[in-house]
Amino acid sequence: MNSGSSDRSPKCFLNQNWDRSVDHISQFGSALGSFMSPQSSFELERGLQRIGHLSEEVPPQSHFMDSSGNSQALGGLVIAGNLALAHLDQFPADPGFAERAARFSSFDGQSYGWFSGHFELPGSGKPSTAAIIQSLTASGLQIGHLESNRQIPVSNEQQLKMNSAGPAISREEMSLSDPISASNGKKRKAPSKSKEKDAASPKPSTDPPKVADEEDSDTKRCRSSGKIHEIGIDNVKPKLEQNDGARSNGNAEQKQRKAGNDKPSEPPKDYIHVRARRGQATDSHSLAERVRREKISQRMKLLQDLVPGCSKVTGKAVMLDEIINYVQSLQRQVEFLSMKLATVNPQLDFDNLANLRAKDLIQIGGPVPNSAYSPEMSMVSSYADVPQQKDILHSIATNAMDFHCSMNMLDSTGHQDLNAHQACLGGFGDSSSQLGFFWEDDLQNIVQMGIGQDQEIVASSHNFHGGTSPAAQMKIEL
Amino acid sequence: MESKSSDENCNNPNSELHPSKLIMASHFLRALFRIQHTTTDSSFAGRSRKIRRAAYASMAYSVGTKRAWSSALLRKLRSRSRLRFPNPRRAKYAALPGRPRVARPQQREMDQAEALRELVPGGTSMDDCRLLEETADYIRCLSTQVRLMQAIMESVSF
Numbered sequence: 001m002n003s004g005s006s007d008r009s010p011k012c013f014l015n016q017n018w019d020r021s022v023d024h025i026s027q028f029g030s031a032l033g034s035f036m037s038p039q040s041s042f043e044l045e046r047g048l049q050r051i052g053h054l055s056e057e058v059p060p061q062s063h064f065m066d067s068s069g070n071s072q073a074l075g076g077l078v079i080a081g082n083l084a085l086a087h088l089d090q091f092p093a094d095p096g097f098a099e100r101a102a103r104f105s106s107f108d109g110q111s112y113g114w115f116s117g118h119f120e121l122p123g124s125g126k127p128s129t130a131a132i133i134q135s136l137t138a139s140g141l142q143i144g145h146l147e148s149n150r151q152i153p154v155s156n157e158q159q160l161k162m163n164s165a166g167p168a169i170s171r172e173e174m175s176l177s178d179p180i181s182a183s184n185g186k187k188r189k190a191p192s193k194s195k196e197k198d199a200a201s202p203k204p205s206t207d208p209p210k211v212a213d214e215e216d217s218d219t220k221r222c223r224s225s226g227k228i229h230e231i232g233i234d235n236v237k238p239k240l241e242q243n244d245g246a247r248s249n250g251n252a253e254q255k256q257r258k259a260g261n262d263k264p265s266e267p268p269k270d271y272i273h274v275r276a277r278r279g280q281a282t283d284s285h286s287l288a289e290r291v292r293r294e295k296i297s298q299r300m301k302l303l304q305d306l307v308p309g310c311s312k313v314t315g316k317a318v319m320l321d322e323i324i325n326y327v328q329s330l331q332r333q334v335e336f337l338s339m340k341l342a343t344v345n346p347q348l349d350f351d352n353l354a355n356l357r358a359k360d361l362i363q364i365g366g367p368v369p370n371s372a373y374s375p376e377m378s379m380v381s382s383y384a385d386v387p388q389q390k391d392i393l394h395s396i397a398t399n400a401m402d403f404h405c406s407m408n409m410l411d412s413t414g415h416q417d418l419n420a421h422q423a424c425l426g427g428f429g430d431s432s433s434q435l436g437f438f439w440e441d442d443l444q445n446i447v448q449m450g451i452g453q454d455q456e457i458v459a460s461s462h463n464f465h466g467g468t469s470p471a472a473q474m475k476i477e478l
Numbered sequence: 479m480e481s482k483s484s485d486e487n488c489n490n491p492n493s494e495l496h497p498s499k500l501i502m503a504s505h506f507l508r509a510l511f512r513i514q515h516t517t518t519d520s521s522f523a524g525r526s527r528k529i530r531r532a533a534y535a536s537m538a539y540s541v542g543t544k545r546a547w548s549s550a551l552l553r554k555l556r557s558r559s560r561l562r563f564p565n566p567r568r569a570k571y572a573a574l575p576g577r578p579r580v581a582r583p584q585q586r587e588m589d590q591a592e593a594l595r596e597l598v599p600g601g602t603s604m605d606d607c608r609l610l611e612e613t614a615d616y617i618r619c620l621s622t623q624v625r626l627m628q629a630i631m632e633s634v635s636f
Binding site: 292295296299300302303306307317320321323324326327328330331333334335337338339340341342343344 | 510522525526527528529530532533534590591593594597598606607610611613614616617618620621623624627628630631634635
């Protein structure tokens with residue numbers, strides 16, 4: 001199942017592995033899909049299906065690949081993989097997988113042998129994104145080389161890929177971290193392609209052992225460099241310094257290494273730990289910006305739930321407009337309702353109000369919490385010491401649940417009889433099912449209607465300024 | 479209904495505890511009663527203004543000083559009530575939310591965040607992140623208050 005030994009002939013290996021690899025492709029897709037959102041896994045599946053379609057054409061041709069077809073397949077895989085990676089969440093570094101990925105990138109004799117080996121990963125748990133990128137970059141490089149240099153023998157291609165993959169991988173690994181956005185995925189492809197072009201000059205070197213050595217150090221460096229841009233994370237590997245001397249390819253990776261070496265020196269403080277995203281700047285300012293932006297987006301999501309009718313709206317500007325409109329409408333409603341209450345105020349009398357108190361409270365949408373009962377009763381009793389009130393008090397008490405002691409916040413009103421009432425009501429733990437027993441029938445209707453009333457209230461609030469009689473309208477909509 | 483008792487205060491699991499709707503109701507009703515008893519002969523406009531102020535006051539009072547907007551609102555209300563007697567004309571400087579303002583000579587087009595800052599009490603001295611948080615809480619309380627007032631209207635007009 002591995003990419004195999006170096007002395008297998010390319011053609012038959014390719015043929016016999018292609019079918020297997022297609023299965024592994026689907027496994028790969030499903031494995032990745034398990035980490036990803038459905039959309040991205042779908043994209044990956046599509047990409048893989050493309051490869052699958054192409055694979056059907058390939059095996060009949062028993063030569064070394066219609067490389068255009070397979071480069072397309074690889075291109076599809078790379079694209080799909082990039083899309084997949086674009087949605088990948090944080091992956092822990094899996095040393096085993098890194099090793100496997102390293103093996104996959106050892107292009108010893110089989111251009112597509114790495115396919116079969118690569119797709120072992122379903123069983124390996126979460127692959128490190130570093131390794132995935134490494135392998136995919138390798139495949140991307142493979143494509144480039146296949147398209148450009150078909151005449152070059154495979155071994156030369158391997159070396160090419162290794163050499164060009166080295167700096168490309170190192171650059172990408174170093175800027176890699178766990179959350180990868182779609183835009184970063186695009187950026188990832190571009191550097192890899194540019195690296196391909198840079199390293200397109202063929203270098204004759206065909207030693208598989210050398211390739212193996214390079215790939216081993218590559219994996220080490222990939223694993224360690226994958227953590228370079230973790231700010232505030234305390235496990236920045238010092239291996240990076242060890243590998244510095246081992247690799248000497250390209251200026252780009254040295255520059256990246258230097259930038260990376262600055263990171264470990266940053267002291268891990270008690271901040272919110274932020275990981276730099278791939279392809280984005282990593283200075284503290286932009287990272288703080290990103291933290292801030294994420295917080296803002298988080299809060300916008302909260303607001304989206306609050307404001308009705310904003311679930312489909314995406315985008316900060318439209319959302320803000322909606323929020324502003326909603327707040328304005330709520331304030332207008334308050335004003336309008338206060339005007340209406342001013343007109344009906346003389347009709348407010350205690351009996352009427354106290355009787356309907358429970359109805360109101362249920363209508364507001366909450367249950368009958370206890371903490372507000374006593375202040376209410378104290379309020380009622382303080383205003384009118386009528387025996388009827390005591391009856392109502394008792395009735396409310398029988399339906400009350402356990403009492404909290406959150407009257408403290410209302411103590412400022414200074415109701416001394418609060419404690420007395422609290423004492424007589426303290427032991428009642430009846431459920432609200434008794435509510436129906438005591439109150440009239442229409443209350444039950446209101447309860448049933450009132451529970452799911454939020455939508456109606458919102459609808460009625462929108463109709464407030466329609467000009468029709470609001471009271472009648474509220475009744476109707478209730 | 480019993481099942482709601484566990485999450486009555488957690489309208490949003492991400493937010494802090496919301497003041498009980500009944501607490502807000504009790505405050506508001508108390509204020510209403512006070513208004514009804516003390517100002518039986520005042521004009522309709524005056525009464526409606528008082529009721530509106532009572533609505534905001536009870537809302538802010540229920541929340542307490544936990545949130546920035548409620549503290550700002552309380553401060554505004556208290557300063558307004560203090561200024562009222564010395565000079566009634568100064569009241570318009572501390573405009574309550576929702577009151578139509580005098581047309582400002584400055585530019586009408588403003589940033590959305592600025593518009594939101596003006597709507598939410600105390601919003602002018604907040605950064606965007608905090609502003610959104612306060613807006614969410616403010617919306618919650620405002621909608622509760624509106625529902626409460628509607629319920630009262632409902633019960634009175636039966």
